[in-house]
Amino acid sequence: MKQISPYGLSILGAQNKVGLRVFCGIMDSNIKSDEITPHRDLQAECMKSFTIPSLRDGPLTESYTYHSPLPSLLTANKNEPCILGIDEAGRGPVLGPMVYSICYCTLSKYVQVSKMGFADSKTLKESDREAYFKIIQSRQDCIAWSVRVISPQDISWNMLKRDKYNLNAQAHDTTIQLIREILDRGVNINEIYIDTVGPPESYQVKLSRIFTGINITVAKKADSLYPIVSAASICAKVTRDHVLKNWVFAEKNLNLNNSFGSGYPSDPNTVNWLKENRDVVFGFPRIIRFSWATCETILKKNTSPVIWPEEETSSRDPITSFFTEGEKEKEKSFSNLLKEMKINYVSEF
Incomplete structure (x- = not known):
């Protein structure tokens, strides 16, 4: 009898009744070598009940x-x-x-x-x-x-x-x-x-x-x-x-499709999807890794710039101020945001 590997994918061309028994790692001694004939649809038959138990329903927002x-x-x-x-x-x-x-x-x-x-x-x-x-x-x-x-x-x-x-x-x-x-x-x-x-x-x-x-x-x-x-x-x-x-976008009411290709920056489908689905204010949906250089480049060139105001300086007096003579006029600290809005103090509270 011709030896057949019970595990390799070489058996995927066998007849359904033979292939299904061998496919699951079961070697049947009653199978004859002349029963092994090409059958292109075996793999499709085997995969009809194919399920991925590691998938979760709904948007992937958490690991x-x-x-x-x-x-x-x-x-x-x-x-x-x-x-x-x-x-x-x-x-x-x-x-x-x-x-x-x-x-x-x-x-x-x-x-x-x-x-x-x-x-x-x-x-x-x-x-x-x-x-x-x-x-x-x-x-x-x-x-x-x-x-x-x-x-x-x-x-x-x-x-x-x-x-x-x-x-x-x-x-x-x-x-x-x-x-x-x-x-x-x-x-x-x-x-x-x-x-x-x-x-x-x-x-x-x-x-x-x-x-x-x-x-x-x-x-x-x-x-x-x-x-x-x-x-x-x-x-x-x-x-x-x-x-x-099976990606489900967490962002509602957006006309987004799943034609994003492999996700690699070298994939033209991915690059086109990024260009077509960027928002000038919010950037991209949460499927994108914002830390990637590809994403950063597109956001810098094709979205509205955002200015992040610096944190306000501390209002605490330095310890050396307790050892100086007299009171000095203290300049009030302003955040960059207030300065840009031309807001100033008009009276003391």
């Missing part, structure tokens, strides 16, 4: 976390050692959320998981990413995953506040948060593999100090090197794609 159910092997034995991978999607776009994902499975099943054919989500077509995501969902016996969806509003707020909270720091803290939440669920994580954010060496040292006793590997291109990281990248990318496809 949130989703955790899939624990694998059945872990509910039966929480001491079962596991391997965990971490990756993100949407770090560079000027719009939409940044999504961090973790995927973990039992070490006893990791050889099987490695044969599923997972790859870096950026190298896959959208249909293939969704097909792989369906496989991950179907293997609830040994695989689980979580995502942290960071809203563009939170990204902007953190990066523009006085005590700037940059994207690398947000990424590190999100990674740490997700790992802690999985450990708090009682999962016995033995190994962690992470796609790098910044220099891998210092990041690995940082995480190893926090999570002692766990073997942690931070590497460049980890989503191409380690199947468990590839699986995490697929969960992150599919979640982000569908958040954008």
Whole structure:
């Protein structure tokens, strides 16, 4: 009998009755090699009931976390050692959320998981990413995953506040948060593999100090090197794609469309959408990351300028004033706003 991989996407061209059984990771010894014939509609058939449990209804104005159910092997034995991978999607776009994902499975099943054919989500077509995501969902016996969806509003707020909270720091803290939440669920994580954010060496040292006793590997291109990281990248990318496809604008009574492309500044569709949907006073809706240089450039060139008055100076007298002879005429302090409005004192109160 011809050997067929029970996990790879090569089976997506098989007949429906064969493909559906193999697609979910079930190898049937009764399947004959001559039953495997091309069928272009298999993937569409498999995806008919496709759902994204990590999506939320309504406008995305706050960040949130989703955790899939624990694998059945872990509910039966929480001491079962596991391997965990971490990756993100949407770090560079000027719009939409940044999504961090973790995927973990039992070490006893990791050889099987490695044969599923997972790859870096950026190298896959959208249909293939969704097909792989369906496989991950179907293997609830040994695989689980979580995502942290960071809203563009939170990204902007953190990066523009006085005590700037940059994207690398947000990424590190999100990674740490997700790992802690999985450990708090009682999962016995033995190994962690992470796609790098910044220099891998210092990041690995940082995480190893926090999570002692766990073997942690931070590497460049980890989503191409380690199947468990590839699986995490697929969960992150599919979640982000569908958040954008189903985006609900928080701003009411605005004629806005979802034709904003990928969100990357190099995408002509994104650039056109930004130009067509800017407001001369309010700028952009909350889907946009206002801290991005692309956004700042458009706002500076194509919107009304805003002058922010400086804070008023303190009215307290310096301590040296108590040691001077006589009283001196004190100049009253004015805010810039009052000065611009030509308002002045007319009498003492």
